[in-house]
Amino acid sequence: MQTIGRPPDTTLRPEEFWAVNDVSFKVAPGDIVAVVGANGSGKTTMMRIISGIYKPTMGSVIYPKPLKVTPIFALNVGLRNEFTGLENIKLKAAIFGMTEAELKRKLDFIIDFSELEYALETPVGNYSSGMRARLSYSVAIATEPDLFIIDEALAVGDSLFKTKCYEHLGEYVQEKERAVLYVTNRIRKVMALANRVLVMRGGKLIQDSHNAKAALEYYINDIVGDNMTDDLREMKLQKIRHFEM
Amino acid sequence: MWQFIGKIKSWWYLVRQLTLVEIVGMYKKSFLGMAWMFILPVLAVVIWVVLNGAGVVNPGETDIPYPAYVLLSTSIWGFFLEAYRSTSNVLTQNGRMLIMSEVPFEPLLMQKAVVHLINFIIPFVVNIIVLLAFGVRFSALALLFPISLLPLLLLGMAIGMVIAIFRIIMVDVANLTDEGMKLLMFLTPIVYTPKISSSWLEVIVAYNPLTYLIGFSRDLLTSGSFYMPGWYFVFSGLSLLLFILAFRFLLKSSTIVLERLINN
Numbered sequence: 001m002q003t004i005g006r007p008p009d010t011t012l013r014p015e016e017f018w019a020v021n022d023v024s025f026k027v028a029p030g031d032i033v034a035v036v037g038a039n040g041s042g043k044t045t046m047m048r049i050i051s052g053i054y055k056p057t058m059g060s061v062i063y064p065k066p067l068k069v070t071p072i073f074a075l076n077v078g079l080r081n082e083f084t085g086l087e088n089i090k091l092k093a094a095i096f097g098m099t100e101a102e103l104k105r106k107l108d109f110i111i112d113f114s115e116l117e118y119a120l121e122t123p124v125g126n127y128s129s130g131m132r133a134r135l136s137y138s139v140a141i142a143t144e145p146d147l148f149i150i151d152e153a154l155a156v157g158d159s160l161f162k163t164k165c166y167e168h169l170g171e172y173v174q175e176k177e178r179a180v181l182y183v184t185n186r187i188r189k190v191m192a193l194a195n196r197v198l199v200m201r202g203g204k205l206i207q208d209s210h211n212a213k214a215a216l217e218y219y220i221n222d223i224v225g226d227n228m229t230d231d232l233r234e235m236k237l238q239k240i241r242h243f244e245m
Numbered sequence: 246m247w248q249f250i251g252k253i254k255s256w257w258y259l260v261r262q263l264t265l266v267e268i269v270g271m272y273k274k275s276f277l278g279m280a281w282m283f284i285l286p287v288l289a290v291v292i293w294v295v296l297n298g299a300g301v302v303n304p305g306e307t308d309i310p311y312p313a314y315v316l317l318s319t320s321i322w323g324f325f326l327e328a329y330r331s332t333s334n335v336l337t338q339n340g341r342m343l344i345m346s347e348v349p350f351e352p353l354l355m356q357k358a359v360v361h362l363i364n365f366i367i368p369f370v371v372n373i374i375v376l377l378a379f380g381v382r383f384s385a386l387a388l389l390f391p392i393s394l395l396p397l398l399l400l401g402m403a404i405g406m407v408i409a410i411f412r413i414i415m416v417d418v419a420n421l422t423d424e425g426m427k428l429l430m431f432l433t434p435i436v437y438t439p440k441i442s443s444s445w446l447e448v449i450v451a452y453n454p455l456t457y458l459i460g461f462s463r464d465l466l467t468s469g470s471f472y473m474p475g476w477y478f479v480f481s482g483l484s485l486l487l488f489i490l491a492f493r494f495l496l497k498s499s500t501i502v503l504e505r506l507i508n509n
Contacts, residue, residue: 052347055500069347077345080266082273091266094259095346103258 019045020056021203027147029177032169034190034212036183036219037200043183046200047071047151050181070096070145073152075136081125085116085135088124092139106142113168114138115161130158137165141172148172150182166193187239190216216240246489249351256352263356268363279367286368290316290375293436307438309467313379317466318435320372321459324365325397326426331357332405333419337412340506350495358402376467384469393462396481400458403484403491410498413505433459454480 012018020042027033035043048054050061051071078095079088089110093103111117114134124132141148148169169180170193184190190197190212197215199207206222209215220236228236253260272278293315307314332354336343339353404422411418432446433455450456457480460472471477495502 048344053344054503071347073345074341077341080270082270083266087266091262094256094262095342095348097256097347098258100258100261 018203020049023200023203023205025198025205025208027179027181029179030173031179031181031196032173032194033179033181033196033198034184034194035181035198035200036185036190036216038185041200042203043200044073044151045203047149047181047183048073050147051149067146068143069147069149070140070143071149071151072136072140075133079124079132079136082123084121084123085127086120088135089120089139092136093142096140096143098139098143110138110142113141130161134161141168146176146178148178148180148182150180152183163192169193187216187236191240213240249492252349252351253355256349256355259348259352260356260359263353264359264363267356267360282364282367283371286316286320286372287375289319293319306440309376309381310379313376313381313467314438315436316372316375317463318459320365320369321394321397321462322430322433322435322455324361324394325401325455325459326430327361327364328358328398328401329405329408329426330423331361332402333408333412333422335405336409336502336506340413340509344503344506350499354402354406354492358398361398381467383466386469387466390462390466393465396477396484397455397458397462399488400454400480400484403487406488406491406495410495410502413502413509429453429455435459454483458484 023042023046035046037043045054048071049056051069052061053071078092080091083091089107090103093106093110098106111120114137116131116135116138119127119131124135127135166189172178173180180193182189182193194212196210197207197212197219198205199209199215199219207215207218209218217237217240220233220240272281275281277284290312294312297311297315309317335350335353335357339348342348342353343350408419408422411422432449433453434450439450439456439460454476457473457476461474461477464470464472
């Protein structure tokens with residue numbers, strides 16, 4: 001997969017800026033790519049372009065063959081509080097582009113993975129944020145995408161469920177020719193899951209490494225470092241160097 | 246047009262789910278629930294009958310009893326107006342979904358049309374019963390009535406699609422159009438007949454496409470006759486053309502619409 005490559009030749013209006021500019025990279029099957037970068041570095045915009053939600057002003061996203069891409073940007077989108085968990089599973093599945101027959105085949109998996117069988121008839125308004133996250137994430141993964149795009153969606157939910165998701169994603173990309181792109185700035189999430197890290201700054205891709213530790217150290221030293229005390233930076237670097245699952 | 250149909254087909258399950266959620270959700274918190282579908286049209290008729298009885302309005306000569314005439318005309322007008330209203334809110338109501346997921350415009354537009362048809366059919370059955378009670382008798386041609394409403398749906402949705410964009414990028418235009426629709430009702434033979442005595446209103450009515458689109462459907466149902474068929478078909482063709490152009494305009498504006506939705 002290739003993205004946005006041409007240098008800018010379009011004049012910007014006074015209030016405009018390039019959210020993503022001159023970024024080009026390929027994703028291979030088996031890649032679990034963590035995209036890190038400070039706020040406003042262009043991570044989410046790039047993910048939305050790859051998902052097809054935004055059209056790039058110039059450049060392109062090229063897929064070698066038609067791929068099923070499932071993006072999750074906000075787990076709560078489409079959920080209706082006054083409807084039950086089961087009704088919301090159907091709604092969410094439809095939003096992810098599933099057909100009724102497809103949902104019928106995967107409903108047991110969704111209920112099992114979300115661990116929400118006991119709350120299926122409960123209105124989602126009574127769900128905790130963790131339960132909502134479990135419901136939405138389980139439906140998303142049930143679409144079996146070739147490319148799964150996760151933008152901060154794993155920031156909510158209980159830690160046990162998050163660990164389950166990391167393990168599942170690791171196995172998921174091994175099964176077929178699949179890849180995962182996810183946005184996070186959490187050291188633990190990068191170290192636990194990623195086999196490749198992209199670092200973004202000011203809309204540009206400044207680091208692309210298969211060595212997650214090296215990429216994160218670069219990120220902490222070169223980007224975040226300016227805005228944190230020496231002690232805090234050292235603490236984060238130690239966390240990266242001595243990370244254990 | 247083929248792209249539109251193709252997208253509807255592949256997102257049909259979403260159309261169904263969103264329709265279910267909107268219809269059930271609409272009445273879920275209401276004590277009277279779906280009874281509102283029957284209460285509102287009856288209330289509308291009562292208002293016009295009272296005004297007529299008080300001599301406030303002078304509708305001109307009608308072929309069927311005045312309350313029946315108003316009931317039917319307001320229903321057909323409501324069909325057009327609601328097609329406009331629901332379509333013109335499609336982007337503001339689904340903004341988050343559009344910027345956070347891959348859902349395209351087509352199933353959202355289709356869902357609005359389906360909800361609109363459901364909301365129209367149930368009260369209309371009540372209207373038919375009231376019309377029968379007023380002594381209106383229907384001919385076999387009345388079976389064509391649902392098809393005759395199609396141009397009104399297309400026209401309402403076409404204006405709605407254009408205004409949906411303005412509701413995001415320039416809300417003044419949308420607000421003006423919303424108000425303009427109220428005025429348009431009084432410039433269309435809804436509560437009076439096309440045979441009116443006011444000369445300036447007569448001119449406006451003659452140039453108003455809704456005179457023919459609504460009049461054709463109304464006469465088809467009540468007398469089995471065709472009201473100005475030539476003009477009806479001309480404006481039907483134009484409504485289809487306008488629908489296609491408005492849809493193209495919506496697709497072409499998608500970048501700026503998404504940009505504004507993010508900023509809002």
